[in-house]
Amino acid sequence: MGLLEGKIAMVTGAARGIGLATAERLAREGATVLALDLDDETQTQEAERLTRAGLRVSAAQCDVGDRASVEGCVRDVEAAHGRVDILVNNAGIVGRTAPLEDVTDDDWDRMMRVNLRSVYLGCQAVISGMKARRSGRIVNVASIAGKEGNPNAVPYSTAKAGVIGLTKALAKEVASHGIYVNAIAPAVIETPILEQLSREHVQYMLQRIPLGRAGQPKEVAALIAWLASDEASFTTGQCIDISGGRATY
């Protein structure tokens, strides 16, 4: 029997990378998973592939920065399955690698919308249902950049620091309602997101990892699956590193 047998889970940014690996892992642990992404075509193909492998994964289009889109997806899942047990707020972008003086208002606003507002909207959409059932698990995908800051990535680092703050505050707010809220802070993970960054920037990040390699999406998915499960019964409000040893605090 899997760790998440009978659970209903939503994973954002699930068309590829960490989100796709997480959708698959949660489903392999027994969850019914709704995969959400802006890129509906890719994630529908992936959901069909996973369904053919005997897993319960379906896909729906969602723009995580848009309230109506997020609330609509949560409503649909609640109508179909009666509840959302697990929410993984994973969708994100890295934006342009640029010094602060070159950051535009559009860069900044887009980053906050996709990487921070999304987490606020997702948590808000599921929290009353979780409170009513006195049970729920939220895992927010932050970044080591949110703890330590990456040069030439001020908007990204700021948004991810915001995700960590949101996680800690919300966890304390809802702990007495049986809801667990945690964040994870990956360092470099080998996914298509790295194509958005310059080679120098990726090298800068890789050099700082004591284990001397990039992480794999399935390694991150394993941590998320644990945090989403009842096994993580005394862990809430934390930001757990998955950084190959990079994190220094």
Ligand SMILES: NC(=O)c1ccc[n+]([C@@H]2O[C@H](COP(=O)([O-])OP(=O)(O)OC[C@H]3O[C@@H](n4cnc5c(N)ncnc54)[C@H](O)[C@@H]3O)[C@@H](O)[C@H]2O)c1
């Ligand atoms: N890969 C890394 O090195 C790394 C390191 C630290 C943190 N992270 C974080 O992990 C998360 C996943 O990253 P990844 O590496 O798998 O990235 P990725 O680019 O491979 O996948 C991100 C997914 O999010 C989707 N997405 C983007 N904007 C969206 C929106 N508005 N609405 C819905 N979906 C949207 C994309 O379509 C894509 O499928 C991100 O939050 C990222 O910041 C990644």
